Amino acid sequence: MAFFFQNLVNALQWGSFYALIALGYSMVYGVLMLFNFAHGDIFMVGAYIGFGVASGLVALTSTGAVALPNWSILMLTIIVSMFLTAFVGMIVERIGYRPLRDAPRASAAITGLMIGIILETGNLALLGARRVRFPSLIESTTYNIGGVFVTNKKIMIVVVSLLLMFALNQFVRRTKWGMAMRAMAFDYVVVPLMGVSTNTIAALTFALGSALAAAAGILFGLAYPVLDPYMGIVFGWKAFVAAILGGRGSILGATLAGFLLGFIEIFVAMIFPSTLRDLIAYSIILLILTFKPHGFFGEPYSARLRL
Amino acid sequence: MLLSVENLRVSYDGIRALHGISFHVAEGERVCIIGANGAGKSTALRAISRLVPVEAGSKMICMGKDLLKYPADKVVSKLGISHVPEGRRLFGNLTVMENLLLATFARKDGKRIEQDLERVLSIFPRLEERKTQKAGTLSGGEQQMLAIGRAFMSARKIMLLDEPSMGLAPLLMMSVFEALKELNKEGTTILLVEQNARLALQFAQRGYVLENGDLALEGNSEELLADPDVKKAYLG
Numbered sequence: 290m291a292f293f294f295q296n297l298v299n300a301l302q303w304g305s306f307y308a309l310i311a312l313g314y315s316m317v318y319g320v321l322m323l324f325n326f327a328h329g330d331i332f333m334v335g336a337y338i339g340f341g342v343a344s345g346l347v348a349l350t351s352t353g354a355v356a357l358p359n360w361s362i363l364m365l366t367i368i369v370s371m372f373l374t375a376f377v378g379m380i381v382e383r384i385g386y387r388p389l390r391d392a393p394r395a396s397a398a399i400t401g402l403m404i405g406i407i408l409e410t411g412n413l414a415l416l417g418a419r420r421v422r423f424p425s426l427i428e429s430t431t432y433n434i435g436g437v438f439v440t441n442k443k444i445m446i447v448v449v450s451l452l453l454m455f456a457l458n459q460f461v462r463r464t465k466w467g468m469a470m471r472a473m474a475f476d477y478v479v480v481p482l483m484g485v486s487t488n489t490i491a492a493l494t495f496a497l498g499s500a501l502a503a504a505a506g507i508l509f510g511l512a513y514p515v516l517d518p519y520m521g522i523v524f525g526w527k528a529f530v531a532a533i534l535g536g537r538g539s540i541l542g543a544t545l546a547g548f549l550l551g552f553i554e555i556f557v558a559m560i561f562p563s564t565l566r567d568l569i570a571y572s573i574i575l576l577i578l579t580f581k582p583h584g585f586f587g588e589p590y591s592a593r594l595r596l
Numbered sequence: 597m598l599l600s601v602e603n604l605r606v607s608y609d610g611i612r613a614l615h616g617i618s619f620h621v622a623e624g625e626r627v628c629i630i631g632a633n634g635a636g637k638s639t640a641l642r643a644i645s646r647l648v649p650v651e652a653g654s655k656m657i658c659m660g661k662d663l664l665k666y667p668a669d670k671v672v673s674k675l676g677i678s679h680v681p682e683g684r685r686l687f688g689n690l691t692v693m694e695n696l697l698l699a700t701f702a703r704k705d706g707k708r709i710e711q712d713l714e715r716v717l718s719i720f721p722r723l724e725e726r727k728t729q730k731a732g733t734l735s736g737g738e739q740q741m742l743a744i745g746r747a748f749m750s751a752r753k754i755m756l757l758d759e760p761s762m763g764l765a766p767l768l769m770m771s772v773f774e775a776l777k778e779l780n781k782e783g784t785t786i787l788l789v790e791q792n793a794r795l796a797l798q799f800a801q802r803g804y805v806l807e808n809g810d811l812a813l814e815g816n817s818e819e820l821l822a823d824p825d826v827k828k829a830y831l832g
């Protein structure tokens with residue numbers, strides 16, 4: 290039984306990463322009807338920005354210029370990196386996708402892949418072909434709860450992720466910005482008639498998704514401190530699957546699907562040899578999608594309303 | 597002149613829908629554009645709202661400003677031109693209230709927004725009853741009321757209406773047009789596009805007849821109602 294709960298804890302942690310990234314995929318898909326295939330690399334950029342901010346703050350503290358306790362460095366790192374990565378996301382939208390708003394969707398998909406490659410190789414060019422180590426900001430403490438080992442990091446990762454997801458949900462449900470996003474997901478053509486600039490909402494959507502990806506990147510860096518420029522690729526694909534599984538534009542869907550993905554992966558690895566993990570895990574998801582092709586909360590595609 | 601349009605040309609995929617039409621709307625007026633299906637009526641309204649690109653040589657002046665310098669969202673928020681689109685195009689996934697409030701997105705006159713909201717809900721009490729309901733669940737008549745209410749919330753200087761009578765039972769149609777008359781009396785200038793020519797001409801003070809992308813006739817509503825050609829072609 291303890292073995293089961295041990296895996297459950299791990300599944301929650303991985304589910305948090307997947308869900309945070311899947312949300313960005315899903316929102317962009319919902320609002321703009323395009324897959325941002327560079328999103329996994331935005332996660333990578335977020336992790337690196339987090340690495341930069343955290344290292345800077347640590348260095349600053351060690352010179353004695355400022356006295357910041359480690360937990361506040363971590364919080365600052367998360368907040369500052371989310372803002373900076375949001376900015377990166379907005380640039381990606383502005384340069385990569387906005388000119389293609391009315392182009393065939395395939396053009397946007399290709400552009401996404403290209404942006405991903407640019408971000409990866411840009412990172413290589415900038416930092417060189419070496420892995421970097423995310424500063425260990427919090428001392429790892431392990432609690433033994435009835436035979437289940439839980440680290441303070443894991444608890445923090447899950448709690449921060451859930452808080453962010455809740456905050457996003459509130460934002461989309463309660464603010465006028467969120468209202469405009471939902472409206473745009475429904476019928477983007479008439480959104481300007483409400484006095485709302487679709488460009489602003491597109492940028493906002495990218496900013497929100499990128500900020501969450503940055504948070505995922507930093508939390509990942511805390512748990513698995515070795516970063517490399519290609520770390521976003523596999524995460525990107527998996528989060529993409531979670532976004533599809535959750536249903537177009539559904540926040541609840543992407544969250545649940547992200548966690549479900551974590552669970553399936555961990556529990557498949559618990560039963561089968563770990564080399565077969567992805568094969569079996571994604572076969573299960575393929576099976577789910579066969580019966581629910583629009584995902585958990587997706588609506589069947591209507592031909593997008595046009596003039 | 598509140599809004600004047602000169603030599604308006606619009607093409608879709610190389611096929612010209614409007615061949616350089618000119619019309620104008622004065623402050624406080626009720627003007628209609630009538631014509632058959634496909635004559636280019638909706639296109640004219642979409643051009644004013646900047647939802648479709650216009651060809652070079654087209655001129656649109658609103659309150660002395662070059663309308664073509666404004667993107668679609670600024671036509672609403674800066675020039676005060678609202679648009680009730682064909683088929684209503686409500687946000688079916690948002691509640692009635694959210695539809696009304698979203699339309700005030702760019703407005704900063706908080707007090708006035710409250711007054712306008714009260715006004716909309718008093719003209720269309722049905723919307724008050726359905727406030728928390730998703731717009732997609734409303735009946736056709738209620739949807740049209742919400743579409744007009746939403747446009748009024750977005751801007752009330754000029755209101756463009758695209759076939760507001762479509763799909764409405766006669767009684768409901770009458771009450772919708774009554775409401776529009778009220779809003780007009782309170783200062784909203786109305787430019788209406790209708791296939792139902794009789795209804796439109798009875799409502800409007802002036803009218804234009806659009807045929808295959810060209811203006812065929814224009815005049816006071818009484819003149820047009822009495823015109824033998826209009827009678828034969830549009831009033832049956």
